[in-house]
Amino acid sequence: MEVRQISVFLENKAGQLANICRILADAQIDMKALNIAETADYGVLRLITDKPLKTLSVLTKNALVCTCSDVVAVKVPDQPGGLAGVLEVIAEKGISIEYMYSMLSSHFSGNAVMVFQTTESSKVFADAGLSVLDAGEVGINE
Amino acid sequence: MGYYSKEIECASRSEIRRLQDSRLVEQVRYVWDNVPYYRHKMEEKGVKPEDIRSIDDICKLPFLKKDDLRDAYPDGLRGAPKKDIVRIHSTSGTTGKRVVAYYTREDLELWDTCVARALCAADITDEDIVQVCYGYGLFTGGLGLHGGAEKLGCMVLPMSSGSTDRQLQFMEDLQSTVLCCTPSYAAYLAETITEKGLRDRIHLRRGIFGAEAWSEDMRASIEASLGIKAHDIYGLTELSGPGVAYECSEQSGMHINEDHFYAEIIDPDTCESLPLGSKGELVITSLTKKGFPLLRYRTRDICILSAEKCSCGRTFVKMSRPMGRSDDMLIVKGVNVFPSQIETVLIQQGYAANYQIIVDRQNHSDTLDVLIEMTPENFSDNLGKITAQEKSLVAELKAMLGIYANVHLVAPKTIARSEGKAVRVIDKRKI
Numbered sequence: 182m183e184v185r186q187i188s189v190f191l192e193n194k195a196g197q198l199a200n201i202c203r204i205l206a207d208a209q210i211d212m213k214a215l216n217i218a219e220t221a222d223y224g225v226l227r228l229i230t231d232k233p234l235k236t237l238s239v240l241t242k243n244a245l246v247c248t249c250s251d252v253v254a255v256k257v258p259d260q261p262g263g264l265a266g267v268l269e270v271i272a273e274k275g276i277s278i279e280y281m282y283s284m285l286s287s288h289f290s291g292n293a294v295m296v297f298q299t300t301e302s303s304k305v306f307a308d309a310g311l312s313v314l315d316a317g318e319v320g321i322n323e
Numbered sequence: 324m325g326y327y328s329k330e331i332e333c334a335s336r337s338e339i340r341r342l343q344d345s346r347l348v349e350q351v352r353y354v355w356d357n358v359p360y361y362r363h364k365m366e367e368k369g370v371k372p373e374d375i376r377s378i379d380d381i382c383k384l385p386f387l388k389k390d391d392l393r394d395a396y397p398d399g400l401r402g403a404p405k406k407d408i409v410r411i412h413s414t415s416g417t418t419g420k421r422v423v424a425y426y427t428r429e430d431l432e433l434w435d436t437c438v439a440r441a442l443c444a445a446d447i448t449d450e451d452i453v454q455v456c457y458g459y460g461l462f463t464g465g466l467g468l469h470g471g472a473e474k475l476g477c478m479v480l481p482m483s484s485g486s487t488d489r490q491l492q493f494m495e496d497l498q499s500t501v502l503c504c505t506p507s508y509a510a511y512l513a514e515t516i517t518e519k520g521l522r523d524r525i526h527l528r529r530g531i532f533g534a535e536a537w538s539e540d541m542r543a544s545i546e547a548s549l550g551i552k553a554h555d556i557y558g559l560t561e562l563s564g565p566g567v568a569y570e571c572s573e574q575s576g577m578h579i580n581e582d583h584f585y586a587e588i589i590d591p592d593t594c595e596s597l598p599l600g601s602k603g604e605l606v607i608t609s610l611t612k613k614g615f616p617l618l619r620y621r622t623r624d625i626c627i628l629s630a631e632k633c634s635c636g637r638t639f640v641k642m643s644r645p646m647g648r649s650d651d652m653l654i655v656k657g658v659n660v661f662p663s664q665i666e667t668v669l670i671q672q673g674y675a676a677n678y679q680i681i682v683d684r685q686n687h688s689d690t691l692d693v694l695i696e697m698t699p700e701n702f703s704d705n706l707g708k709i710t711a712q713e714k715s716l717v718a719e720l721k722a723m724l725g726i727y728a729n730v731h732l733v734a735p736k737t738i739a740r741s742e743g744k745a746v747r748v749i750d751k752r753k754i
């Protein structure tokens with residue numbers, strides 16, 4: 182199963198992110214990764230949680246604008262040159278990346294995980310010899 | 324397709340003109356005899372009732388402006404003795420001073436007739452269930468639509484404004500077929516109905532939306548989301564209320580009830596009369612009202628009149644939807660800005676018509692900021708796509724207005740939504 186990411190429109194106002202985290206906490210949703218891209222006025226919050234569909238519905242109910250998209254999670258050796266190696270493979274294959282961010286967890290024993298937003302499918306990554314994680318492996322259990 | 328008063332609504336132009344000629348002569352005499360405030364204005368201009376022999380002489384008469392109505396407050400323009408007055412209505416007015424309009428029993432009768440014509444023109448019959456969510460009370464919207472719908476024989480739900488949940492419950496349980504409210508409230512209801520998934524449980528087929536500016540795009544979006552035909556209706560408290568003009572099945576321009584109201588277009592700066600087809604300020608003369616008989620009232624609404632043949636068969640002149648109000652018009656950096664222009668751009672770009680315009684002055688220069696609510700359709704996890712949309716909004720606004728506007732994308736439902744008239748403009752300049 183592909184890894185689902187939920188993105189949320191964030192107005193640059195005090196307490197916005199705290200509000201979202203509280204909503205998720207009250208719904209017993211566990212965040213696995215979080216990333217924010219922003220301009221001066223607004224931002225996009227990207228989340229990977231254990232329950233993406235529930236996350237989408239609970240945030241929408243709270244009048245937040247959200248969208249759901251698939252991303253690719255790749256295991257990266259947590260050592261010098263680990264990420265460089267992965268990115269070199271991606272560059273070689275000519276895969277274009279819209280954005281990426283890291284996912285931190287103690288569950289990946291000695292590995293880090295990078296999340297990629299790309300137009301390619303996860304299969305392209307796997308075929309290139311990269312270690313792609315499925316939804317269950319990153320902690321999605323919905 | 325029905326008419327409420329077919330004989331007059333489809334009369335020949337010359338018949339309408341003859342009626343207007345005689346009614347104007349009579350009305351000018353009536354006003355001269357009963358409204359000292361206006362007689363004084365006529366005397367100042369050196370005009371006597373005998374100088375007015377037909378509609379062609381109307382240009383000899385002095386104008387009435389909103390300021391006159393305020394000067395004459397509370398009853399300097401009342402035309403009938405209090406014992407003949409059966410109701411008043413009043414405008415809220417943004418500047419504090421109210422305007423009070425008076426109605427005799429006959430005035431209410433003709434107002435109801437005008438509204439009944441509007442409903443018929445929108446294909447509404449006595450079979451319909453009409454939910455009126457305009458405010459009842461001093462505001463003319465509620466009682467105006469109510470009176471017309473009742474006169475036509477519809478089943479009327481006098482809901483008044485507000486309490487959206489209750490509105491939706493009645494709409495569903497009593498199977499309302501016609502919705503009457505402001506276009507912004509209609510858009511809000513449409514949004515709520517979609518959100519709550521009630522679309523299949525409502526039976527609306529027509530909407531009569533007036534009392535504030537709206538655009539063709541807003542019409543299309545309301546029609547699509549509610550599955551109705553949306554008709555515009557025009558009127559001012561000063562002239563009775565909604566029903567001065569109304570849209571027929573063509574939905575392009577509103578037929579003016581010309582047996583009761585005579586319309587002219589003038590240049591708002593020079594006050595010169597402009598020929599048919601010119602864009603300018605709408606001036607209306609009430610030909611029959613007795614309680615509050617206004618002659619040559621400057622509406623401040625900018626529009627165009629057209630006498631082209633209409634496919635509905637009505638011969639009444641049509642007015643375009645007001646393109647802005649000469650007093651709602653903002654002057655920013657010396658440029659005329661109408662909120663409706665901004666609305667048009669937003670809807671074209673797929674945003675909701677819920678927005679707020681903030682005008683301020685910094686370092687002796689005007690600033691224009693537009694707050695726009697993000698929508699699920701326009702949102703993307705890709706920040707670049709959002710900033711590109713923002714840029715295109717700025718560019719489209721610049722193209723429409725001729726000046727630069729700062730665009731601010733905000734979270735949905737953060738712009739205050741009024742269930743009556745929407746507050747679209749905040750002018751912070753101290754001029």
Ligand SMILES: [Zn+2]
Nearest residue numbers: 571633635637
């Ligand atoms: Zn027509």
